Amino acid sequence: MSRQSSKKRGGASAKGNGRAAANGAASDSGRLLRWYRDMLLIRRFEERAGQMYGMGLIGGFCHLYIGQEAVVVGIQACLGERDSVITGYRDHGHMLAAGMEARGVMAELTGREGGYSRGKGGSMHMFSREKNFFGGHGIVAAQVPLGVGLGFSHRYKGEDGVSVVYFGDGAANQGQVYESLNLAALWELPVLFVIENNKYGMGTSVSRAAAGSGLHARGGGFGIPGRLVDGMDVRAVYEAAGEAVAEVRGGRPAILEMETYRYRGHSMSDPAKYRTREEVNQMRRDRDPIERLRHVLESEGHADADALKAIDGEIREIVADAAQFAEQSPEPDPSELYTDVLLEA
Amino acid sequence: MPVAVTMPALSPTMTEGTLAKWLVAEGDRVSPGDVIAEIETDKATMEVEAVEEGIVAGLAVPEGAEGIEVNSTILWLRGEGESADAVPVVEAPPPVADPPPPAPAQPRREASKPQPASEIDYRGETVEITVREALRDAMAEEMRRDESVFVMGEEVAEYEGAYKVTQGLLAEFGPRRVRDTPITEHGFAGLGVGAAFGGLRPVVEFMTFNFAMQAIDQIVNSAAKTLYMSGGQMGCPIVFRGPNGAAARVAAQHSQCYASWYAHIPGLVVVSPFSAADAKGLLKTAIRDPNPVIFLENEILYGRRGAVPTDPDHTVPIGRAKVLRSGRDVTVVAFSRMCAVALEAADALAGEGIDAEVIDLRTLRPLDRETIAASIRKTNRIVSVEEGWPVAGIGSEIAAIAMEDAFDWLDAPVARVTGEDVPMPYAANLEALALPDAARIAAAARAVCYA
Known part of the structure; x- marks a missing residue:
């Protein structure tokens, strides 16, 4: 089962394939507006989730994605229906980007019957076979070998699907990540590893946790190309992911390290003593992915203020509806306690 | 009508906290996502963000105020053009009621499958073979029957198994379906679980179950629990098999019985056959089972002979002594x-x-x-x-x-x-x-x- 190894330079600075130019300004506007909408949906959804947590409607761990929206939106834009996605526990944004319903995600957060896992998974454990979203995993880095297994299944079945595996800078130090990189490279599996480097693994900065010259370079010993991307710029993410997905689909794994930032704490209770307010404020002011795209939309004439206001209104309605649904959906029936432990043979 | 912004909880157990700092003042315009205040408990600090758009109509509590109950009003927001003096008298909204006690569930000792029917008395042809050969025949028959079944593990292909259990499989099924892995238990166990999520039926061999401890997080947290945590969406049809228990003269790290470890876990099926016939019949059932099955073999039994049914349709039910x-x-x-x-x-x-x-x-x-x-x-x-x-x-x-x-x-x-x-x-x-x-x-x- 030999496979032609790609001659393409992975990771390096090869330019985009001119997709944007070829598609013309009109479709470019449509795409940018869609990204704006998708990022805003995640932002507003997470803000509402944080508020509902504060009201006691959501319990336990709740890891918000605010600030990192450009990563999933830019990458998802490069994927098709045949591709699969898996991530860790900061997963609400990934699910919304994958097209899962805001109602079902929010109702899972509130632990209700209408949630994607019927209230039995919670914030960190949601799935949608229909959308090829494979979770939602609570153990740091456990999703990485699982994602390589999804890539294996694509290859085994002779499909050309790609498995996208998200993990954070904290997970990047787990041993199973390197077992996974080795297997993916050794067996030439179609896996795109996306490292969401938001600078802090819980309260420990990357510089205090990770040796070496950058997380994107950590596939080097396995021959896996890696590239560092501005994860606060959805267009940069899209361009890098487009190239990487094409390469991975051709039959070899790749790494993208997204430089990103979470505005909120690690989870809901976070003393925030490990970084300064100035640092957070500067990020929000200078690099916010949604504001940056809004500026592009307005300054390049893709949309006027009314169009953006209409999107804001639409998102507000979706989130309000999801919140209402999540509050009104009943708790799971007590009989649910014993269902879904095993499948009938 | 002004909208009340209430004191949030940092955790489900928090009942009150301190309003450490106001970052807005009356008359300020706020947008969703703007930080309006910092609150503190003895354990943590949190920023409160606006969710609605509006103009601050009034602060209901002063900066530094301690002991503010969760869900009591801390600030009023008004809409554009609304009068600033429409702020209602501060009135705490009703607290969130304690959740009702859970309804008594059906008493049940173990969440498990209903008892299967007794096995059929086999009256067909048998052949006298070893447990080792019986296991191999089970895998081979199931691989012939179902293209999604594949075998993976250390030395399972070219070496034909550290204990020769996979003898002949590579020759018949080729390297796509009989996969030698590196010595990387955590990695290949997780890969197997992911492949099962992706629709395949992996048979993962551990050279011995002693080494499966490197992978036990993937077995317990990923293979066993995901069906439940997904509300029934994510079945995981996988078999983890290999020798378990004491071998001979290999000391503590290579001689241990894991039966009770895995039998403790809801979401797993645990099988440990004795006879050659059961080794074959149960492994076939395990491979066809839609759940993760831990299949505990024994090195000392591999060479033991017994009469084994040759009919590829004959299986032995799980759950029957x-x-x-x-x-x-x-x-x-x-x-x-x-x-x-x-x-x-x-x-x-x-x-x-x-x-x-x-x-x-x-x-x-x-x-x-x-x-x-x-x-x-x-x-x-x-x-x-x-x-x-x-x-x-x-x-x-x-x-x-x-x-x-x-x-x-x-x-x-x-x-x-x-x-x-x-x-x-x-x-x-x-x-x-x-x-x-x-x-x-x-x-x-x-x-x-x-x-």
Whole structure:
């Protein structure tokens, strides 16, 4: 089962394939507006989730994605229906980007019957076979070998699907990540590893946790190309992911390290003593992915203020509806306690 | 009408906190996402963000105020053009009611599959082969039957198995379906689980189950729990198989029984066959099962021969124990290699006039409570035998079942014969002392018979 190894330079600075130019300004506007909408949906959804947590409607761990929206939106834009996605526990944004319903995600957060896992998974454990979203995993880095297994299944079945595996800078130090990189490279599996480097693994900065010259370079010993991307710029993410997905689909794994930032704490209770307010404020002011795209939309004439206001209104309605649904959906029936432990043979 | 912004909770247990700092003042315009205040408890600090757009109509509590109850109003927002003096009198919204106590669930000891029907008495053709060959035949037949079945593990392909269990599979099925892995248990166990999520049916061989401890997070947290956590969406049809229990003269790290470890986990099925026929029939059933199955083999049994059905459609049901020797006086339950030792003990007891019934448990989760209890109702006495350690072992569960399901029929306390409560020693004499033998089983049987 030999496979032609790609001659393409992975990771390096090869330019985009001119997709944007070829598609013309009109479709470019449509795409940018869609990204704006998708990022805003995640932002507003997470803000509402944080508020509902504060009201006691959501319990336990709740890891918000605010600030990192450009990563999933830019990458998802490069994927098709045949591709699969898996991530860790900061997963609400990934699910919304994958097209899962805001109602079902929010109702899972509130632990209700209408949630994607019927209230039995919670914030960190949601799935949608229909959308090829494979979770939602609570153990740091456990999703990485699982994602390589999804890539294996694509290859085994002779499909050309790609498995996208998200993990954070904290997970990047787990041993199973390197077992996974080795297997993916050794067996030439179609896996795109996306490292969401938001600078802090819980309260420990990357510089205090990770040796070496950058997380994107950590596939080097396995021959896996890696590239560092501005994860606060959805267009940069899209361009890098487009190239990487094409390469991975051709039959070899790749790494993208997204430089990103979470505005909120690690989870809901976070003393925030490990970084300064100035640092957070500067990020929000200078690099916010949604504001940056809004500026592009307005300054390049893709949309006027009314169009953006209409999107804001639409998102507000979706989130309000999801919140209402999540509050009104009943708790799971007590009989649910014993269902879904095993499948009938 | 102004909108109230309320005191958020940092955690479900927080009831009150301090408003450490206001970052907005009356008259300020706020947008969703703007930080409006910082709140503190003794454990943490959190920023409060606006969710609605509006103009600050008034602060309901001053900066530095302590003991502010969760869900009480801290700030009023008004819309554009609304009067600033429309702020209502501060009135705490009703607190979120405590959740009602959970409705009593159906009492149920173990979330498990319903008992399967008894196996059919096989009257077809058989062949005399070893357990090793029986396992190989099971895999080969299932791989012929279902293209999604593949075998993966260390040395399973070109080397044909560290214990030669996968002999001939590479030649028949090729490297796509018979995969040598690097020595990377955590990685390939996780890969297997992911492949099962992706629609395949992996058979993952651990060279021995001792090494599966490197991978146990993927087995327990990913394979066993994901179906439940996904509300039934994410089935994981995977078999983890390999030798378990004491080998010979390999010391503590390579001689351990994991039966009770895995039998503890809801979401797993645990099987440990003794005979060659069961090794084949149960492995075939395990591969067809839609759930993760832990299939515990035994190195010392691999060379043992037995009559094995050749019909590829014949399988053995999971969840059914098997009476190996019928008897009236005392029940002895065992699994895997200890069945041989229990049968040896039964022969010795027969010479003394004690008629022992020997039961091969075969499946350890779900345990066949019905067969165990029925036997106790006949013999009124039970001895449990296992190689593993005594504390929280399979024997502990057998004792609980005897008490729960057959208390009134017991004429003596349950006896447990187990491996000694020590790491396995290397020295030949000490190793022999650490493992159950026929003499100890016979002694336990005599004790419960007051003989």
